[in-house]
Amino acid sequence: MKILLWSVGKDSDPYIKTGVDDFTRRITRYFPVEWNLIAPPKNAANLSQADLKKKEAESILGQLTKDDFLVALDEKAKQFSSEGLAQFIQTRANSGGKNLVFLIGGVYGLDESVLTRADHRWSLSALTLPHQLVRLVLTEQVYRACTILRNEKYHHP
Template identity: 55%
Template structure:
């Protein structure tokens, strides 16, 4: 199984890039992994949130393959523990899912069409974090899940 980490927004900020690079490299020991950054929809003074989300959704949905397992990160998603995330990843790998995509939406969230397409909606926390920080947390949590699956010492309960 391949893991894709997708985000709508600008390139990784310098202060966060090193951590994302390190955890992505670590994930690569377990699964092929890539980041894909989607440019946010252009905004004008008259841009409506709904239009922006619709434009971003169009780009995201075109990039997905029909058999991709899409995990949407959304503050209204399900709160799960790191071992539960590990279980989800392991289950999908064992059921021949070819690609698992974790998606961080844009500044206004995602359009309903993306929410409907998502196979799973996950909330990292009831707190709201900046998108750049969510990228780092996502990479670290996916790495942590990989170590849990392999029963390695990184995660302590």
């Protein structure tokens, strides 16, 4: 199984990018992993929230394959504990699927068409987090889940 981390938006600020790159590199010890930054539409500032989400959705849905297992990060969804995320990843790996896609939406979230396509919805936190910080938290939590699966010292329950 390959873990794909997708995010709508521009590249991270340097202080975020350093952490994201570090945790992404660590995840490669357990699973193939890659980032896909989905550029916002060129005329984003001129679009309504609904139209912007629809344009982003077209790009996202156009890049997904039918076999991708899509996890949409959605503030209204249920949360996982770190151990719960580890079990979720293990279950997906055991299912024999090719790609596990974690998707961070744009500044206004995800269009309903993407949420409908999602195989699972997950809330990272009840807090409102800066968009780029979500990338770092997601990457760290996926890494933590991997260490839990291997009973390594990183995670201290």
